Amino acid sequence: MTTDLTAGASAAATDLTAAGPDHPHRIDALLLERWDRSPELPALVSGATTVTMGELRDRVLAAAAALRGHGVRPGDRVVVYHERSVEFVVAMLAVVFAGAAHAAVDVGEPPARTLRTVEDCAPRAVLTGRLLRGRLAGLPAGVPVLTEDDLAAWPAARVAAGGSADDPAVVLYTSGSTGRPKASLISHRALVSRLLALQETHRMDERDRMVHHTACSFDMYLSETYWPMLAGAAVVIAEPGRQRDPDHLAALIREHRITTFYCVVSLLDLFLLTRDPAERYDGLRQVLTGGEPLAPELVRRFHARSTASLTNLYGPSECTVYCTAWVCPRDPDPEQVLIGSAIRDTELWILDEHGAPVPDGEPGELWIGGAGLALGYLDRPELTAERFVESPPVRPGGRLYRSGDLVRARPDGNLEFLGRVDSQVKVRGIRIELGEIEATALRVPGVRRAAVVAHGSGGDRRLAGYLEPAGDADREALVARVRTALRTWLPTYMVPADLTVVDGLPLTPNGKLDRLLLERRAAERAAEQRAAGREAAPPAPTDGPAGLEQVVAQEWCRALGLSGVGPEDDFFELGGDSFKVVGVVEALRARLSLEIPLTALLLEPTVAAFAAELRRLTEDQETAR
Structure with missing residues (x-):
């Protein structure tokens, strides 16, 4: 299946771009035009501090001039190492206005990993705060570490945007990778394409406000900052360390009249569970979520608490924030949550292991093309060539990214996410998609999360399922309902022999499901049952x-x-x-x-x-x- 949505921006998005043909896809040029047009509008709100667009422009231009004075040139990379703050936003913008690409590093990561990431980035400079400078003492000699004091003495100067839309603007290091760090190079064109897509379907203007709370290890922070500023809306900055504090987020939503809010699925779930069940969020106009499978049960709970739309976004960081979207329907709420169809400037292919299109309705790996693709991985040519395939048979002369995600197209063109291709397992010679089993379990009311693993080998290899309940569900009854649903929707060989209800599914340090730990638990449980069976x-x-x-x-x-x-x-x-x-x-x-x-x-x-x-x-x- 292929979907090609490469038409230009609709009328809803045209107010973001200039009429001139030279820089419609340079983020620095677009921001400068927006700030010049409405310098009196609030751009950033942090506690009791409000920074107008004109003030932000002047601070960014001055910091960009200072970076140029310290030797930063187009094509360079600069690490931004700040707490979430006005200073963080100014620093990341200044890097782009200096013609370089910014690499934001989460200050909450272990120091050893931070130093390893900075070394991998090989930056021209590092921007940080006075209180954080000491953490970077182990950097190689010759890499200047600059604080706001080092940038303050430089006057604002209009640095010519210049360059190409295909120059890198962002170096995105994802959280929790092991071994050598892996970073995607995001171009101006890719970033602007995604911002236009968001504005086209979820329009914001000067009346809107959006919270910036996502860690910089997750690419959605780009949308929480760039998108509102381009649209003329204000960015409300959450306090450092409180991005997962439901009370803090609820206070921001209420006190600052937030209209647009993004959070990963697990945080949305936590937010609704910990706040007063009678509390409503009708002031919100649109909520976006993603990063994890979204259960229908969570959609129902959200719709019961807010009149805002809820959109499920999907997309690997290599495709810049997202590449598909699905607005969850109401009345009735969905029985199954999909990841939607291609957004603008995006094409999708569902291919088998040989790179050929799968028959309609069959599962396959999602290959992604279009303007949102990253340029590749920083200094990883072999990995880039493996994942970003040049001129594949289905797209001669084109370039597609192999997502590694397993999907299936529905008759209406929307995609059903089934898990990872590498989660395919063989049990007694039969190929099984674990993600499909998990997605089916999530359709059962009362299931918040589900995970399925395979353990054992040879004839002893079998499936084990784990269910995280929503609320105080009767555990035995929940297992019975899930088993009935699995038997209804799946072949018998895909129904786990063992289903266990757990208080919470284990996560890796970067917040992903720890499948290896579940596999060990399943193997230990099977051994205990065999031992008990011998009695x-x-x-x-x-x-x-x-x-x-x-x-x-x-x-x-x-x-x-x-x-x-x-x-x-x-x-x-x-x-x-x-x-x-x-x-x-x-x-x-x-x-x-x-x-x-x-x-x-x-x-x-x-x-x-x-x-x-x-x-x-x-x-x-x-x-x-």
Whole structure:
């Protein structure tokens, strides 16, 4: 499937750009025109401090001139190491106005990682605050570390924008990477394209205000700062360290009459859970979320508390903030949340492992093209060539980014996110998409988050599911509802043999699901169940259908290392093989004093059918006596 939306900006977005053809995609030129047009409007609000557009312009131009005086030139990189503040915004803008690309580094990261990131960036200079300068003492000699004091003496000067729209404007280091840091180079063209797309569908103007609270390790901070300023709206800056404080964010929304708000899915969930359930947020006009799968249950809770629209954004940082969007419908709320369709200046392809388009409605890897693509990875030519594919067969002469994300197109053109391609697993020779199982579990009311992992090897490889409940849900009932939903929507081999309700899913330091930890937990749980199964099973009645089914279920759990099985579960789809057939049949022969052929389980592999066959064998053998 391909969607090509490369038309120019609509009337709703044209007020962001100048009529001249030389710089319609340079962020510095567009900002300067906006500030000159309305210098009296508020640009930044931080506590009791308000900075107008004219004041911001003068501070940025002075800081840019100072950077030029310290040797910064077009094509250079400058690290910005500031707390979230007016100074942070001024610094990142000054770098761009000096013709360089800014690399914002989160001050909350460990010092060792900070130094490693700065060294990888090889910047011409580092901008920081007086109180943070000491943390950078380990930098290589020759890299100047400049504070606001070093920039203050320079007068404002209009540095010519010049350059190309394809020059780098941002060096984006994502949080939590391991080993050598990886950074995407974002051009002026890519950044402006995304800002125009946001303005086209979620228009802001001088009456609007947006909170800047997202950490600079997540690319949405670019939209929280650049987008409002270009639109003439004000940026309200959250206090450092309080970006995940629901009380602080609620106070900002209320006191500053915030109209546009972005937060990742987990923060939106936390916000609604910790605030007074009776509190409403009708002053908000539009809320954007993303970064994680969005559950229908969370959409329902949000819609019950606010009249604002809720838009689910999707896009890897290599595609600059986002590349698809889906406005969650109301009345009724959605049963499944999608990631939407391509935004402007974007094309999407869904391809198989050989790079060929998949049939309509089939899952495949999402390849992304268009103006929003990053230039590549900083000083990583091999990785750039691997992920940013030049002239692929489906797009001769073009350039596409391999997202590694698994999606499926719906008949209306919207995309369903299924997880990561590298989360594909094979269980007993069958390829399974873990993300598809998780997405299906999220459709069940009462499920806040879901994760599925595969553990074990060979014939012992099986699936385990983990559910994080919403509120005080009955855990046993929730497991039953999820299992029913999975059996309704998925093949039996995709239904995890074990479902566990947990208080919270484990996360890595960068806030992503820790699948390795879940795999270890699943393996440990299976080992404990196998050990428990080796102990004598409690006596169970064998008369009547329920009695025999209970006996069969006990022996299956013992052989397969499971905590429970249902009457329609298939022995082989749960991980059984010919060796386990022998063990189960021998155990039942001894337990029931019954002659049971091995073929009985091979021909009747479900609990209910096998129990019925055992009843028939029992009756036949009693008659023969």
